[in-house]
Amino acid sequence: xxxxxxxxxxxxxxxxxxxxxxxxxxxxxxxxxxxxxxxxxxxxxxxxxxxxxxxxxxxxxxxxxxxxxxxxxxxxxxxxxxxxxxxxxxxxxxxxxxxxxxxxxxxxxxxxxxxxxxxxxxxxxxxxxxxxxxxxxxxxxxxxxxxxxxxxxxxxxxxxxxxxxxxxxxxxxxxxxxxxxxxxxxxxxxxxxxxxxxxxxxxxxxxxxxxxxxxxxxxxxxxxxxxxxxxxxxxxxxxxxxxxxxxxxxxxxxxxxxxxxxxxxxxxxxxxx
Amino acid sequence: xxxxxxxxxxxxxxxxxxxxxxxxxxxxxxxxxxxxxxxxxxxxxxxxxxxxxxxxxxxxxxxxxxxxxxxxxxxxxxxxxxxxxxxxxxxxxxxxxxxxxxxxxxxxxxxxxxxxxxxxxxxxxxxxxxxxxxxxxxxxxxxxxxxxxxxxxxxxxxxxxxxxxxxxxx
Numbered sequence: 556x557x558x559x560x561x562x563x564x565x566x567x568x569x570x571x572x573x574x575x576x577x578x579x580x581x582x583x584x585x586x587x588x589x590x591x592x593x594x595x596x597x598x599x600x601x602x603x604x605x606x607x608x609x610x611x612x613x614x615x616x617x618x619x620x621x622x623x624x625x626x627x628x629x630x631x632x633x634x635x636x637x638x639x640x641x642x643x644x645x646x647x648x649x650x651x652x653x654x655x656x657x658x659x660x661x662x663x664x665x666x667x668x669x670x671x672x673x674x675x676x677x678x679x680x681x682x683x684x685x686x687x688x689x690x691x692x693x694x695x696x697x698x699x700x701x702x703x704x705x706x707x708x709x710x711x712x713x714x715x716x717x718x719x720x721x722x723x724x725x726x727x728x729x730x731x732x733x734x735x736x737x738x739x740x741x742x743x744x745x746x747x748x749x750x751x752x753x754x755x756x757x758x759x760x761x762x763x764x765x766x767x768x769x770x771x772x773x774x775x776x777x778x779x780x781x782x783x784x785x786x787x788x789x790x791x792x793x794x795x796x797x798x799x800x801x802x803x804x805x806x807x808x809x810x811x812x813x814x815x816x817x818x819x820x821x822x823x824x825x826x827x828x
Numbered sequence: 829x830x831x832x833x834x835x836x837x838x839x840x841x842x843x844x845x846x847x848x849x850x851x852x853x854x855x856x857x858x859x860x861x862x863x864x865x866x867x868x869x870x871x872x873x874x875x876x877x878x879x880x881x882x883x884x885x886x887x888x889x890x891x892x893x894x895x896x897x898x899x900x901x902x903x904x905x906x907x908x909x910x911x912x913x914x915x916x917x918x919x920x921x922x923x924x925x926x927x928x929x930x931x932x933x934x935x936x937x938x939x940x941x942x943x944x945x946x947x948x949x950x951x952x953x954x955x956x957x958x959x960x961x962x963x964x965x966x967x968x969x970x971x972x973x974x975x976x977x978x979x980x981x982x983x984x985x986x987x988x989x990x991x992x993x994x995x996x997x998x
Contacts, residue, residue: 565973566976568976569975569976569979572979573950575957600983604932604979604983604986605947605951607932608932608933608936608947608948608951609951609952611932612847612850612851612933612952615847615850615851615859616844616846616847617843618846620839620842621860623864624846624860624864625839626834626835626838626839626867626871627835629864629868629871630871632868633871772869772872773872774872774874774875811878814876815878
């Protein structure tokens with residue numbers, strides 16, 4: 556040893572047990588353990604325990620995969636569930652149309668339904684529609700695009716979190732060129748909703764929309780209104796959407812970033828000390 | 829989407845997921861239920877994951893979160909309840925209990941959930957420390973110290989045949 560080496564720590568000992576030391580570090584740890592037979596004994600014991608654990612679990616790993624866990628089986632079951640759900644929605648629409656009376660209204664109401672029903676469960680469609688409507692309303696606003704501006708972001712997010720009953724943090728979209736302007740509280744049919752507005756260097760705007768939403772979790776649903784695109788999804792009782800006047804391919808990575816941003820803030824509190 | 833690729837990618841992980849789930853639950857049926865839930869969720873969210881990232885830690889994260897949610901739901905209370913229930917079992921006096929604790933898997937069951945999960949993810953499933961930290965949503969430094977603590981407890985249980993470090997909760 557040269558005397559300039561970093562002292563051996565508990566993390567080195569763990570890495571020694573797991574065989575994850577770099578060659579240089581390994582030399583330092585080996586030398587240290589040679590001087591400390593009690594610790595060397597401990598490390599050897601932990602290695603033995605790890606090997607015993609692996610051996611005790613090896614049989615489970617070697618078992619053939621049960622048929623019910625085959626991905627094809629799971630996919631088929633999922634399709635059947637979605638179809639059953641679509642039928643329920645379709646039945647509800649028929650009842651609604653029958654009750655509406657006039658032929659013209661019935662045609663207009665029914666027209667988009669089969670397509671939507673085939674593509675998406677109702678809740679994500681509702682979220683996308685609400686988000687697109689809110690986007691249309693406020694994105695053109697010059698004087699008051701937001702209720703609380705980004706200068707008071709902490710206050711804004713605290714307020715929106717409280718009203719929606721879920722911890723919300725404004726996703727950081729700066730790597731896509733979107734800068735937070737601020738946000739506002741909205742009222743939609745299902746209750747309170749939050750809208751965050753972002754702006755890029757060219758003055759274009761993007762909105763992130765959140766409201767409570769029942770329904771099964773979904774992957775992304777895409778909606779197009781003129782030149783405006785929306786991605787919406789449902790996650791743990793809330794519907795989320797990202798809307799901007801851009802195409803699907805440009806919006807997708809932003810929507811993914813927003814999804815990951817919100818998922819992190821929704822993570823259950825773990826850890827005890 | 830290339831669903832054949834997805835199928836192959838996911839199915840390749842099933843043996844490891846079953847092993848992890850079984851080590852957590854120690855029950856064949858419950859373990860496969862957990863794996864099934866995990867895979868269903870993974871299929872729903874496949875398009876949402878970061879495609880450049882190895883799916884293994886992502887799948888372990890889903891499975892572990894489902895397991896923890898299940899524990900909380902079944903016990904109807906916070907995670908600390910899990911601990912004291914284990915403690916009750918562990919402090920069963922008598923020879924039988926002591927003998928059983930000499931089995932490594934039984935001893936593993938006596939560790940707090942995070943330490944047990946870490947010993948499995950790092951020691952058995954070969955996740956890197958960074959990946960394990962992501963699964964548990966903890967800083968890497970915390971992971972290292974919990975890993976050390978978990979190993980110490982496991983040693984102590986197996987050496988003494990009982991979790992002597994525990995205060996009896998009655």
